[in-house]
Amino acid sequence: MTRQEVYLDYNATTPLAPEVLDAMMPYLRERYGNPSSIHSLGRPSREAVDASRGEVAAFLNASPREIVFTAGGTEADNLAILGFLAGLEAGGDERRHLVTSPTEHHAVLYPMQRLAKTGYDVSYVDVDEAGRVSPESLEKVLRHDTALVSVMYANNETGVIAPIPELARLAHDAGARFHTDAVQACGKIPVDVEKLGVDLLSLSGHKFYGPKGTGALYVRRGVPFKSIFRGGGQERSRRPGTENVPGIVGLARATRLASSTLERESRRLRDLRDGLEASILRGIDGSHVNGLGSERTPNTVSFRFDGVDGERLMKTLDRDGFAVSTGAACSSGSVEPSHVLLALGLGPEQVQGSIRVSLGRYTEQPHVGALKDAILRAVSSVRAGVGSAMGAGAS
Numbered sequence: 001m002t003r004q005e006v007y008l009d010y011n012a013t014t015p016l017a018p019e020v021l022d023a024m025m026p027y028l029r030e031r032y033g034n035p036s037s038i039h040s041l042g043r044p045s046r047e048a049v050d051a052s053r054g055e056v057a058a059f060l061n062a063s064p065r066e067i068v069f070t071a072g073g074t075e076a077d078n079l080a081i082l083g084f085l086a087g088l089e090a091g092g093d094e095r096r097h098l099v100t101s102p103t104e105h106h107a108v109l110y111p112m113q114r115l116a117k118t119g120y121d122v123s124y125v126d127v128d129e130a131g132r133v134s135p136e137s138l139e140k141v142l143r144h145d146t147a148l149v150s151v152m153y154a155n156n157e158t159g160v161i162a163p164i165p166e167l168a169r170l171a172h173d174a175g176a177r178f179h180t181d182a183v184q185a186c187g188k189i190p191v192d193v194e195k196l197g198v199d200l201l202s203l204s205g206h207k208f209y210g211p212k213g214t215g216a217l218y219v220r221r222g223v224p225f226k227s228i229f230r231g232g233g234q235e236r237s238r239r240p241g242t243e244n245v246p247g248i249v250g251l252a253r254a255t256r257l258a259s260s261t262l263e264r265e266s267r268r269l270r271d272l273r274d275g276l277e278a279s280i281l282r283g284i285d286g287s288h289v290n291g292l293g294s295e296r297t298p299n300t301v302s303f304r305f306d307g308v309d310g311e312r313l314m315k316t317l318d319r320d321g322f323a324v325s326t327g328a329a330c331s332s333g334s335v336e337p338s339h340v341l342l343a344l345g346l347g348p349e350q351v352q353g354s355i356r357v358s359l360g361r362y363t364e365q366p367h368v369g370a371l372k373d374a375i376l377r378a379v380s381s382v383r384a385g386v387g388s389a390m391g392a393g394a395s
């Protein structure tokens with residue numbers, strides 16, 4: 001087997017789907033006009049952006065005016081929180097209490113931490129041992145001055161899904177607005193802003209076979225919002241800057257692809273994932289699944305092995321041709337134990353003993369079977385101390 005023959009890190013990123021690349025090509029080549037130009041080269045670009053907005057809106061069951069294109073999930077998350085608060089402040093609203101969960105992506109956590117230093121009061125809801133935010137735990141921290149609640153739909157490391165409709169309802173009952181980071185949900189489970197009842201929602205193209213550096217923010221009609229960027233009037237001044245036309249076209253094509261394959265793919269991936277999980281849990285003493293027992297995205301499993309260093313295990317698997325990840329892929333290279341797994345109540349050693357496997361479009365049964373065998377081998381060699389030598393040489 002050659003290096004990286006089997007890619008099982010789809011939560012980190014996905015390959016661009018050929019259909020998506022085909023849709024983008026004309027806008028990378030001959031249709032390069034600026035959508036703001038009113039001459040004949042600008043018009044096709046404007047039409048493409050408008051049509052794409054309609055497609056992304058349909059994907060979320062939103063209306064086109066509620067979609068703001070961004071340069072990815074991180075920007076959408078930042079813009080959701082900061083743009084909403086800017087809008088609130090512009091309207092003279094003085095509420096300064098924010099709520100989030102400790103298992104959020106840093107794209108939500110870091111803006112929240114910054115806001116806590118600049119006059120906002122930030123509360124963190126408790127999560128259970130699966131990392132789930134319960135309606136009861138949210139109820140405990142909501143206040144009359146809560147302005148915004150931000151809880152992710154699906155967690156990037158464990159795949160654990162939050163009960164967003166119930167959480168959003170509670171936030172609304174308290175007079176607050178609700179944002180969800182749906183970056184790891186889109187393309188894996190249905191995402192319908194009406195059923196979810198959210199006010200703001202972030203997504204990222206490269207997590208579901210679209211181009212990197214593309215994303216969108218849904219802003220429900222009537223929700224206070226003011227851009228944090230200053231510039232041209234693009235995106236109705238909510239996100240100024242010349243539109244990434246090929247990226248937007250690719251993002252829209254990816255949403256269409258996701259809609260047409262979601263049901264079939266989620267069944268297929270769930271079967272593969274469940275089979276892998278069962279054989280690892282059966283075959284390896286001291287193996288666990290983080291977040292087991294709660295509703296999870298069908299493609300994700302976070303394994304934990306007693307007495308095994310996850311990074312060594314990951315490197316051993318990498319040498320054998322399998323790409324999986326330890327902790328959060330977005331902060332890979334960092335030796336800090338994952339804040340998500342720590343929030344589940346795991347000790348640093350247990351967190352270090354975890355690896356994430358995330359399946360996707362090109363994952364087939366033989367890949368999963370081969371990964372299972374490789375994990376069985378790698379765990380015993382790492383436990384026997386052989387893996388440490390191999391791991392050290394593999395970086």
Ligand code: PLP
Nearest residue numbers: 072073074105107156183204330
């Ligand atoms: N939110 C979640 C849950 C993610 O998993 C990620 C990326 O891993 C992001 C936000 C950031 O998205 P992007 O890479 O498009 O900036």
